[in-house]
Amino acid sequence: MKRTILIALLWAVAVLAFAQAPVAVIRQVAGTVEIRAPGRDWVPAKAGASLTKDTAISTGFKSVAVITVGASTLTVKPLTRLTLEEIARLEGSETVRLALLSGRVRADVKPPAGGKTDFSVKSPTATASVRGTGFDQDEVNLDVDDGEVEYTGPDGQPVQVGAGQSSTVDEDGGTVPPEDMPDQSLSPPPPAGLDPTIFSFVAGLVDNSGASWGTVELRFIDWVGAAPAF
Secondary structure: OHHHHHHHHHHHHHHHHHHHOOOEEEEEEEOOEEEEOOOOOOEEOOOOOEEOOOOEEEEOOOOEEEEEEOOEEEEEOOOOEEEEEEEEEEOOEEEEEEEEEEOOEEEEOOOOOOOEEEEEEEOOOOEEEEOOOEEEEOOOEEEEEEOEEEEEOOOOOEEEEEOOOEEEEOOOOOEOOHHHOOOOOOOOOOOOOOOOOOEEEEEEEEEOOOOOOOOOEEEEEEEEEOOOOO
16 A cells, blocks of 8 residues: 555656656857846856746847757747746647747747647737747747748737748737738839830849948849840
8 A cells, every 4th residue: 555655656756847847958059148047147058958937038149049849949039038938748748838028039849749739929919829830930920831820919819820921910909811911022013014025023232341431232123124036
């Protein structure tokens, strides 16, 4: 009887320890990256460091951190600050809640083998809840390149954003459906009366970064006539 109770207690302790064990680990650091554990001061981040619940992460200019969160990978882009609000793992399932305070992150979300992942990123204006996908997100914009994301703005009305689609939060606090997103192409429609079969659109960038007084970039876009055929 005593042996059975002891085994049960040891099993309960093991399960509890597994559930509370840190599942986020810094894999790569480039530039100035700092972390702040709950109740601690900011310290430089180092590869191999484990991150627990409520740890804050901050990246500087031209700085990046790559973090494994369970089976998923999080890339923290430059000039970003976020908090790991919740990271838990129990019986094959993972729960990850990230608070994106500023900047931009990329998440490649994968469930554990034979399990599932509940992964979400909440910015000051929107929340992305994912089910096995890859996406980039800042405070208002979302770009999905794999899988599907449920994107919800302050109005509480979610939209589904699939692979190759984007969404943003509009001025009314709603998330814009992917089909209503404006065309991001730089190519303007041809001028009235212009035959597009003999004219083509060109775009270029003039960079005088070699100038002693600073750097200026000038973008030019125009329609030009094709060379006549002989």
